[in-house]
Amino acid sequence: MNIILLGPPGAGKGTQAARLVADRGMVQLSTGDMLRDKRKVDSPLGREVAAIMDSGALVSDEIVSALIDDKLASMSEAQGAIFDGYPRTAAQAESLDGILAGRGRTLDYVIELAVDEDALVERIVGRFTCANCGAGYHDKFKLPKVAGTCDVCGHHEFKRRADDNEETVRTRMAEYRAKTAPIIPIYEARGLVRRVDGMADIGEVTSAIEAILDGK
Numbered sequence: 734m735n736i737i738l739l740g741p742p743g744a745g746k747g748t749q750a751a752r753l754v755a756d757r758g759m760v761q762l763s764t765g766d767m768l769r770d771k772r773k774v775d776s777p778l779g780r781e782v783a784a785i786m787d788s789g790a791l792v793s794d795e796i797v798s799a800l801i802d803d804k805l806a807s808m809s810e811a812q813g814a815i816f817d818g819y820p821r822t823a824a825q826a827e828s829l830d831g832i833l834a835g836r837g838r839t840l841d842y843v844i845e846l847a848v849d850e851d852a853l854v855e856r857i858v859g860r861f862t863c864a865n866c867g868a869g870y871h872d873k874f875k876l877p878k879v880a881g882t883c884d885v886c887g888h889h890e891f892k893r894r895a896d897d898n899e900e901t902v903r904t905r906m907a908e909y910r911a912k913t914a915p916i917i918p919i920y921e922a923r924g925l926v927r928r929v930d931g932m933a934d935i936g937e938v939t940s941a942i943e944a945i946l947d948g949k
């Protein structure tokens with residue numbers, strides 16, 4: 734089973750992918766993680782990726798596609814792939830077709846986590862984590878049981894991501910709508926797109942995705 738998870742930043746793709754990895758033994762192919770890992774490697778490609786990322790420029794489709802292909806080559810045939818953050822454009826979608834065909838794989842589903850933009854902004858902007866153990870909290874939905882004290886480790890310092898502010902979040906959403914959302918019709922024409930309510934409880938989203946994969 735090979736699937737694409739789609740949705741704007743903060744929709745919960747990473748959380749759901751992690752659950753599929755744990756429950757079904759699938760492999761999450763996150764281009765962001767792959768690029769960060771590759772830049773640490775002292776190789777021609779690693780140094781090229783590092784230079785591009787350090788300059789603030791976008792890594793080319795060719796490099797991203799090569800990383801995806803290499804990762805698929807290292808997987809067993811029994812392992813399904815979860816594409817997270819790829820493809821982002823029509824050109825990458827076309828490249829993925831070739832990569833999958835070359836590895837004897839097919840794309841089974843494109844699952845879009847549908848969200849309400851204003852509600853998603855509230856979800857992202859309000860989140861924070863324990864600076865010690867990383868436990869997650871939220872200003873509105875999940876405050877520590879004792880104010881200023883982590884429920885998990887008892888630490889008293891918390892942190893927020895610098896880019897978890899409304900302006901940045903809405904900019905990222907606009908970029909998603911402009912660049913990634915247009916690939917959905919490509920897959921709709923093939924009958925591969927399924928939509929899940931990304932604003933539902935995490936467990937409900939998981940159950941909905943599981944039902945899709947199980948053909949229910």
